[in-house]
Amino acid sequence: RDFLKTASAASLTLAAGGWSQHANAAEFVLKYANNLAMTHPMNIRAAEMAKAISEQSKGRIELQIYPNNQLGGDTDMLAQVRSGAIDMFTLSSLTLGTLVPIAQISGMGFAFKDYDTVWAALDGDLGAHMRQEIQGKSTLFAFEKIWDNGYRQITNNTKSIHTPDDLKGMKLRVPPSPLWTSMFKALGVSPTSINFAEVYSALQTGIVQGQENPLAIIYTSKLYEVQKYCSMTNHMWDGFWMLGNKKSFERLPKDLQEIVRINANAAGMKQREDVRKLNESLAGELKAKGIQLNDADHEAFHAKLRQVKFYDEWHKKFGDQAWSILEKYSGKLS
Numbered sequence: 001r002d003f004l005k006t007a008s009a010a011s012l013t014l015a016a017g018g019w020s021q022h023a024n025a026a027e028f029v030l031k032y033a034n035n036l037a038m039t040h041p042m043n044i045r046a047a048e049m050a051k052a053i054s055e056q057s058k059g060r061i062e063l064q065i066y067p068n069n070q071l072g073g074d075t076d077m078l079a080q081v082r083s084g085a086i087d088m089f090t091l092s093s094l095t096l097g098t099l100v101p102i103a104q105i106s107g108m109g110f111a112f113k114d115y116d117t118v119w120a121a122l123d124g125d126l127g128a129h130m131r132q133e134i135q136g137k138s139t140l141f142a143f144e145k146i147w148d149n150g151y152r153q154i155t156n157n158t159k160s161i162h163t164p165d166d167l168k169g170m171k172l173r174v175p176p177s178p179l180w181t182s183m184f185k186a187l188g189v190s191p192t193s194i195n196f197a198e199v200y201s202a203l204q205t206g207i208v209q210g211q212e213n214p215l216a217i218i219y220t221s222k223l224y225e226v227q228k229y230c231s232m233t234n235h236m237w238d239g240f241w242m243l244g245n246k247k248s249f250e251r252l253p254k255d256l257q258e259i260v261r262i263n264a265n266a267a268g269m270k271q272r273e274d275v276r277k278l279n280e281s282l283a284g285e286l287k288a289k290g291i292q293l294n295d296a297d298h299e300a301f302h303a304k305l306r307q308v309k310f311y312d313e314w315h316k317k318f319g320d321q322a323w324s325i326l327e328k329y330s331g332k333l334s
Ligand code: X2X
Pocket: 035, 091, 092, 095, 149, 175, 195, 196, 212, 213, 214, 217, 238
């Protein structure tokens, strides 16, 4: 897998093509890392972004892409982007919550009934509030347009999941984030926090029986090879902030900062369209790969979270101001 990763990174670099068109070395080299497979829309659009940035900066910026956890798991990469060893990093807002707690608020269970509501919130007051907190409480900033991960579904190796009762006793993996752990404890399991880099092998070796992710990730990271059932719970929406290290960007002249910003946001908007189409189109593909899909009882999951006061717990943690901004878009949650 390492050889493939390196080879694929090289091909990605060539695919981006930007700097190879400019003889002399770039003045500014930016390292961008993520945790997704080369074939995920995130990396397809990132390659285009790198090419556009190189061309528009007339070769002055080279954006190097390190996909698929090449530089380590999310926890390592978060430490590296905080220190400036990595300059840009797409990270789930909930995992960023280990550093800036309020960043978890967009992952509240059943908060956004559809994509119109997601983008109204994340491109509106909720996203603005989250970005302000990220900017103020870390060495990082988030570009305006959050990238999409999608609505998350539960996969496992044991059975179809219809209601929270079906989860009882299941060893489920969640990404590292207090809210993810808390949500699945509220649903009746004791989840295991594992970085995505280790998920495939954790499922293959049986360390955990299941995990939850949007279909696009189940497909592009080939989790169907190590999972039998996929239950469409849509239990939360998840997105990736395109994060930048402040100091890395302050080194760039203002005009080059603007080129990066415009292209990062433009790539994010295209990636959103790709991910939505992919998530809506993969059910058949996954069935063909041997996964048994079923619709789950969303209301049973939502009711369980209300019943065990999950929303009240997080309203207290996030505070009234942030909670009222969230409920502007979600409606009353508890
Ligand atoms: O870790 C996951 O499950 C993933 C890939 O969806 C995130 O980055 C949150």
